[in-house]
Structure formats: C-alpha cells, structure tokens
Amino acid sequence: xxxxxxxxxxxxxxxxxxxxxxxxxxxxxxxxxxxxxxxxxxxxxxxxxxxxxxxxxxxxxxxxxxxxxxxxxxxxxxxxxxxxxxxxxxxxxxxxxxxxxxxxxxxxxxxxxxxxxxxxxxxxxxxxxxxxxxxxxxxxxxxxxxxxxxxxxxxxxxxxxxxxxxxxxxxxxxxxxxxxxxxxxxxxxxxxxxxxxxxxxxxxxxxxxxxxxxxxxxxxxxxxxxxxxxxxxxxxxxxxxxxxxxxxxxxxxxxxxxxxxxxxxxxxxxxxxxxxxxxxxxxx
Amino acid sequence: xxxxxxxxxxxxxxxxxxxxxxxxxxxxxxxxxxxxxxxxxxxxxxxxxxxxxxxxxxxxxxxxxxxxxxxxxxxxxxxxxxxxxxxxxxxxxxxxxxxxxxxxxxxxxxxxxxxxxxxxxxxxxxxxxxxxxxxxxxxxxxxxxxxxxxxxxxxxxxxxxxxxxxxxxxxxxxxxxxxxxxxxxxxxxxxxxxxxxxxxxxxxxxxxxxxxxxxxxxxxxxxxxxxxxxxxxxxxxxxxxxxxxxxxxxxxxxxxxxxxxxxxxxxxxxxxxxxxxxxxxxxxxxxxxxxxxx
Ligand SMILES: Nc1ncnc2c1ncn2[C@@H]1O[C@H](COP(=O)(O)OP(=O)(O)O)[C@@H](O)[C@H]1O
Ligand SMILES: [Mg+2]
Numbered sequence: 001x002x003x004x005x006x007x008x009x010x011x012x013x014x015x016x017x018x019x020x021x022x023x024x025x026x027x028x029x030x031x032x033x034x035x036x037x038x039x040x041x042x043x044x045x046x047x048x049x050x051x052x053x054x055x056x057x058x059x060x061x062x063x064x065x066x067x068x069x070x071x072x073x074x075x076x077x078x079x080x081x082x083x084x085x086x087x088x089x090x091x092x093x094x095x096x097x098x099x100x101x102x103x104x105x106x107x108x109x110x111x112x113x114x115x116x117x118x119x120x121x122x123x124x125x126x127x128x129x130x131x132x133x134x135x136x137x138x139x140x141x142x143x144x145x146x147x148x149x150x151x152x153x154x155x156x157x158x159x160x161x162x163x164x165x166x167x168x169x170x171x172x173x174x175x176x177x178x179x180x181x182x183x184x185x186x187x188x189x190x191x192x193x194x195x196x197x198x199x200x201x202x203x204x205x206x207x208x209x210x211x212x213x214x215x216x217x218x219x220x221x222x223x224x225x226x227x228x229x230x231x232x233x234x235x236x237x238x239x240x241x242x243x244x245x246x247x248x249x250x251x252x253x254x255x256x257x258x259x260x261x262x263x264x265x266x267x268x269x270x271x272x273x274x275x276x277x278x279x280x281x282x283x284x
Numbered sequence: 285x286x287x288x289x290x291x292x293x294x295x296x297x298x299x300x301x302x303x304x305x306x307x308x309x310x311x312x313x314x315x316x317x318x319x320x321x322x323x324x325x326x327x328x329x330x331x332x333x334x335x336x337x338x339x340x341x342x343x344x345x346x347x348x349x350x351x352x353x354x355x356x357x358x359x360x361x362x363x364x365x366x367x368x369x370x371x372x373x374x375x376x377x378x379x380x381x382x383x384x385x386x387x388x389x390x391x392x393x394x395x396x397x398x399x400x401x402x403x404x405x406x407x408x409x410x411x412x413x414x415x416x417x418x419x420x421x422x423x424x425x426x427x428x429x430x431x432x433x434x435x436x437x438x439x440x441x442x443x444x445x446x447x448x449x450x451x452x453x454x455x456x457x458x459x460x461x462x463x464x465x466x467x468x469x470x471x472x473x474x475x476x477x478x479x480x481x482x483x484x485x486x487x488x489x490x491x492x493x494x495x496x497x498x499x500x501x502x503x504x505x506x507x508x509x510x511x512x513x514x515x516x517x518x519x520x521x522x523x524x525x526x527x528x529x530x531x532x533x534x535x536x537x538x539x540x541x542x543x544x545x546x547x548x549x550x551x552x553x554x555x556x557x558x559x560x561x562x563x564x565x566x567x568x569x570x571x572x573x574x575x576x577x578x
Contacts, residue, residue, distance in 0.1 A: 176385045179353050183379040184402045185372055194398065198389045276389055276430050 060246040065253060068246035078235055078247045084254045087223065087232040090147045091215040091262075094154020099211065101155070102162030110170045110196070120167070127160045135222040145228045154218030158211040165207035169200025202277050205270040212262035220255060297365065298326040299454060299486045300350055305359030306511075307345050319345045321511040323359070327488060332480055334489045334497040334504045336543065338552040338560050342512030343490045344458050350488060351377050351456045364453060371454075375403060378447030378485075380457040384439035386431035386446075393418065393427035396446045403450055417445035420479060437468040441475070448483065455487045462492070473499055477526055494547070494558035498539045499526060506543060508550030516546035 042062050048054075049061045056064060072078040105123065109116040135153050142149035173195055181191045223233020232255050239247035271278060307320040319342040327333050335343045348354045350361055352368035363371035371377065386395045396414040405413070418424050421441040431439055440460055447455060457476075461469045473496055480487055491497050497504045498520055506516040520539055522530055530536055544554060552560050 174383075174385060176381050176383055177387070180379060180381070180385050181402075182353060183351060183372065183377050184399045185375060186402050190402055194401070195387070198387065201389070274389065279430065280388055280432050 057243055057245050060249055064246045065249040068244075069250035069253065072247055072250065078239055078244070078251075079230060080232075080235060080247075080251055080254055083230050083232045083235045083251070084258060086147070086228065086230055087150075087216070087219050087255070088258055090150040090219040090222075090231070091154050091212075091258075093147070093151035094218055095158055095211060095215040097151065098155035098158025098215065099162050099208070102159045102207075103166060105159075105163045106166035106170060109167060110192075123160060123163055127164075131156050132218070132221050135225045138222065139225055139227065144226050147228070150219045150222040150227060150231070150233075153222035154215040157214040157218040161207045161210050161214070162204070165203040166200050169203030170196045172203075173199050201274050205266065205274065205277075208266045208270075209263055212266055213259050216255060216259050216262065298362075299329045299331075299364060300325070300327040300488065301360075301362040302326075302346070302350065303360055303362075305346070305349060305356040305361065307342065307349065307354075308357045318511040320349075320356075321513050323512070323514060325505065325514065327486060329486055330484050332477075332487045332489065332500055332502045334491055334501040335507060336491055336494065336497045336504055336547065336560065337507030337512060337550065338509045338547070339492065341507045341509050343507060346507075346512070347456050347458050347488060347490050350454075351379060375399075375450060376453045378450070378452035378455045380440075380443050380447050380455065380460045382459045382462045384431070384436075384443040386439055386442055388431055390430075391427065392423060392429050392431065392434070392442050395431065395442055396449050399446060399450045405450075413449055414445075417449045418442075420448070420482075421445045421475065437464050437472060440464065440472065444476070444479070448479065448485070451483070451485075453486060455485050457487065458490045459492065460489075461496070469493075469496065474527075476500065477524075481525065492560040494540055494543050494554075494560070495531070498522075498536060498543060499531060504543050506546040506550060509552065513550075515550040518543050518546060 045059075046062050049059055060068075069080060072080050074081050105119050109119045132153070134156070138149045138152050142152065170192075177195055178191065181195055186194070219231075220233040220236070223231045224237055227234065229238070232251050235251040236248055239245070239251065302323050302325040305320055305323040306318070308315045309317040309319060323346060325333075335346060337343055345354065349356050350363070350368060352361075352372040355368075361368040364374075364376055366374065366376075386392075387398070390398065393411075393414050396417055397410045400410040400413060415424070415427070418427055421444055423438060423441055423445065426434060426438065431442065434442070440463075444460070447457075460476075461472050464472065476487075477500060479485075489497075489500060499522075501520050504518040504520060505514055506518065507513065508515045518539065522533070522535055522539065540558060544558065547554060547560060554560060
C-alpha cells in the first residue's frame with residue numbers, strides 16, 4: 001500500500017538542544033515569490049498570445065477567458081455557475097460516500113483480522129484497475145442523467161486513498177506506545193481512542209487533500225460520458241465541440257478554482273482539528 | 285539488607301519475587317534464542333535494584349516479564365503477592381522505556397494525565413496531580429508545550445512524571461537515560477534518586493552503565509551473556525542521600541570495580557567509560573540463523 005505517503009515522516013527523538021517555540025504560521029511574505037511567478041505567468045501568457053497572434057482555438061488570451069466567464073456566468077446555453085454548482089454537488093456527495101466507506105473499511109480491517117485478510121487485498125487489487133474506465137457502466141446502471149452515477153464515480157476514486165491512509169495511520173503506532181497502554185491495562189477500545197485514532201488523524205487529512213481533487217476529477221470525467229447538460233464536464237465537451245474554446249477554458253478555470261477552494265477548506269479544518277501537527281511539520 | 289528508603293518497612297515480604305524463570309524465544313516450533321536461564325530474584329519494598337549485563341543478555345526481557353509485557357517460558361513471577369498479570373491489571377506498574385514514548389498530539393500536561401484518564405480519575409484531580417508531578421520533575425513551566433518542543437532530557441522527565449503520576453507501587457525503567465549525554469544523565473540520576481527518596485517507590489532499573497548502577501542502587505544485579513543468568517548481586521552500601529561527593533568517595537570506586545569485575549567474570553566486554561560494550565551482537569545473528577540453542 002503505497003499510494004499516498006504518510007503525512008509525517010517519523011521524527012527522530014534524539015537529544016535536542018533546547019526548548020522549541022511554537023511556529024508554523026507562515027507569513028504573507030513567504031507566499032510572495034509564488035504569487036509573483038503566478039501573476040507574471042498570466043501576464044506573459046497574455047502578451048505572448050497577442051504577439052504571436054495565436055488563434056483563439058489554439059490558446060485564448062486570459063482576458064478573453066475572463067470575458068467568456070463573465071458572459072456565460074449565470075445564463076445561456078453555457079451557464080457556468082449552475083454547472084459548477086451541480087458538479088460540486090456530485091463531487092461532494094461522492095466525497096462523503098467514499099470517505100465514509102473508506103473509514104468503515106479501515107476501522108473494520110484494523111479491528112478484525114479476518115476483515116483485514118479479505119478487504120485489504122481486494123481493495124488493493126481494485127485500486128490497480130483504471131477505475132475511471134467504469135464511468136460508462138455507472139452511467140448505465142444508475143442512469144445517465146442521475147447525478148448519483150457521477151457521485152459514485154467520485155466515491156470510488158476517493159475510497160482508496162482514504163482507506164489506505166487511515167489503515168496506515170491506525171496501524172503505524174509505535175510498538176512501545178502500545179506496550180505503554182498495556183502497562184496501564186488499557187482495553188483495545190481505549191487504545192483505539194487514545195492512541196490509534198489520534199495517530200491516524202494526520203494521515204486522514206493528507207488523504208482528504210488528495211480526495212477532494214479526486215472527487216472533482218471523478219465527477220467531471222464521468223460527466224464527459226454523458227448526462228445532464230448543466231454540469232462542468234458537459235460544458236467542457238460541448239463548448240469544445242462547438243469550437244468555443246474560450247468557454248472551455250472558462251469552465252476549466254472554474255473547476256480549478258473549485259478544487260483549490262476544496263483543498264483550502266480541508267487545510268483550514270486540519271489546522272483546527274490538529275493544530276499541533278502544523279508545528280511539528282515546521283520543525284521537521 | 286541494604287539501606288531501605290523511608291517508607292520501606294510498611295509491608296513484609298518481597299514486592300517482586302522471580303523464581304526459576306527461563307525464557308526461550310521461539311520461531312514456530314523451533315527454539316531460537318535462550319534469553320534467560322534460572323533467574324531467581326527477590327526485591328523488597330522500597331528497594332532500588334539495577335540490572336546490568338552485556339547487551340542482549342536478557343535485561344529487557346526480564347524487566348518485561350516482571351511487567352507482564354511478555355511471559356516466562358518456565359518459572360513464576362509474583363508481584364505484591366499476585367501474578368504479574370493481576371498486578372498489571374491492578375496498575376501496580378509504572379513503565380519508563382529508553383525512548384520517552386510521549387504522544388505528540390498531547391501537551392506535556394496531557395501526556396502526564398494519560399494514565400489518570402485510563403484509571404478514570406476526575407478532571408480536577410487529574411489536573412492537580414499532573415501539575416504536582418511536573419513540578420516534581422521541574423517542568424512546571426512547560427505544561428502547555430508539545431513533546432517535540434522539548435529536549436531529549438526534558439522528554440524523559442515527562443515520561444518519568446507520567447509513570448509516577450498514578451503512584452504505582454513499582455517503577456520499571458529500561459535504560460531510561462541511555463540516549464542522553466553524560467551530563468544530562470548524571471543530572472537525571474540525581475533527580476531519580478530525589479524522587480525515589482520522596483515517594484518510596486520500588487524501582488527495577490536496567491542500565492548498561494556501571495557508574496549509574498552503583499550511584500543509584502541499593503543492589504546491583506550482574507548478569508552474564510546469553511543465556512542471561514544472575515552471576516553476582518553486589519550490595520551497594522554507600523550512604524544516602526547520594527550526592528556528587530558520593531561519586532568521588534573511595535567506597536564508590538571500590539564498588540564500581542567490584543561490579544566491573546563481576547561483569548568481566550560473566551564474559552562482558554567493557555569500554556573505558558565503564559559502559560558495557562555491545563558484547564556479542566554478531567552471535568545473536570548466528571544463534572538465530574542456526575536456530576542453535578535449546
Ligand atoms: N521478541 C523477541 N523475539 C526473539 N528474540 C528476542 C525477542 N526479544 C529479545 N530477544 C532476544 O533475547 C535476547 C535478550 O534480549 P534483551 O532482553 O533485549 O537483552 P538486553 O536488554 O539485555 O540487551 C537477545 O538475544 C534478543 O535478540
Ligand atoms: Mg534492552
């Protein structure tokens with residue numbers, strides 16, 4: 001099981017010189033270089049497309065993309081905002097289902113050895129299948145226009161990283177920590193609550209950061225294979241076939257923005273749930 | 285026997301009685317390593333007993349058998365008149381390992397509270413006890429820090445505070461200061477003695493440092509290389525309280541020499557700092573490869 005690396009490498013606990021202060025919040029200045037490169041890249045794109053006189057179907061200017069976004073924001077044949085909302089709903093539904101099932105399987109396989117023997121090899125084998133290839137089948141089973149067929153595609157993609165990472169987090173505890181708990185005559189349930197679950201939280205959040213992106217990919221790709229028309233995937237396919245590439249780009253931009261917001265939400269929740277972890281990471 | 289600590293004479297009979305203990309590690313049906321052989325050891329209430337011997341001679345195994353983290357192949361362990369398992373269920377043990385084994389997600393204070401939560405103490409009592417213990421190990425200012433923000437020595441003091449918090453009747457310490465530098469180690473030795481004198485706990489302490497064993501203990505149990513056997517028990521009749529002057533006294537040097545000679549007689553290699561060398565690690569591999577012993 002090596003899909004996603006653990007959230008933290010085990011830190012060495014050798015003798016350390018002194019007390020460390022709390023750190024971990026990065027200043028705005030830290031992000032400045034990245035921001036400059038980003039804005040510079042966009043400007044360069046605009047200038048180069050203008051200078052080379054590239055046709056819009058090859059690469060539209062950023063300003064043209066923004067204009068298309070504005071023109072098709074809420075209405076018309078390519079109404080982007082309702083499409084993005086619909087796709088986000090599918091992705092969110094898939095994320096919730098995939099995460100829930102992933103957590104259930106992870107806890108079951110840690111709790112029961114038999115479950116581990118049956119579930120883990122199956123899950124690993126299933127992960128080796130190019131799952132996205134099942135999209136047409138899901139569309140067939142659950143209905144082409146049923147958002148559930150897209151949500152399930154997202155759920156399947158989300159399931160594996162969540163399951164694999166959480167299993168790792170629950171199992172990869174220091175053996176000495178388990179012995180410590182045994183020396184207190186702690187029950188398995190107490191060991192789960194006070195040792196395994198807290199240990200798994202950073203792994204879980206690492207998985208969630210990947211899972212949010214995967215859920216969007218799953219939903220959008222499933223939409224490529226057909227379905228209700230007011231969704232991002234259909235917008236992309238249809239605008240491209242109508243050679244309205246500025247709209248295609250606008251739809252992609254919207255999808256990207258959704259993905260970034262998704263990620264940031266997870267990062268913020270992580271900060272609240274395991275604030276100590278950001279500090280530990282900054283130390284490493 | 286040797287000088288008992290203040291609260292020593294409350295109960296009669298040994299706190300720990302190890303009799304006829306052998307331990308053979310097996311892989312499948314094959315005996316792989318004979319770690320301990322014919323171990324008999326009584327520890328009285330309030331004693332400070334050190335185990336010393338070459339690496340791989342079974343010190344940790346013996347400690348873990350006493351603490352019911354593993355069971356003997358033959359023989360019995362009685363703790364406070366009960367089986368080791370019952371003693372563990374009754375929370376008679378405080379354990380300190382070579383690594384501090386603190387939980388990163390808990391603050392220093394909450395790490396100390398961990399056993400108290402498991403024992404079902406109420407929040408107010410937990411808080412006041414955690415403070416008290418952290419003051420005892422002089423970490424009162426660091427209650428809100430996380431373990432990774434502390435030095436190795438401070439982390440080990442948190443581990444000691446945690447082990448003492450629920451007043452276990454026996455403290456089992458497995459090379460608790462093995463990873464610390466010499467100066468920190470000597471300071472920690474002083475602290476452990478201070479705590480032991482104040483609490484009257486019985487301590488079983490594993491070390492590979494002769495000076496440490498002599499400085500701390502009422503008795504030093506010297507073990508031979510595999511299979512681990514008790515070759516000699518050296519009574520340490522140094523006066524208490526032990527201080528830096530103790531380390532310069534003639535009797536101290538005599539006792540260090542006595543322990544060193546007992547170790548040599550048991551076949552251990554020593555380095556010039558009085559540390560028991562790695563001994564026969566290569567032979568461990570060989571034993572396992574050949575499945576020779578047993
Ligand atoms: N779980 C185990 N399985 C097999 N062999 C073990 C195990 N634990 C310890 N041993 C072996 O038992 C011997 C004693 O080990 P240990 O008690 O750790 O020694 P010490 O603490 O004195 O260095 C060693 O040879 C070691 O390899
Ligand atoms: Mg050991």
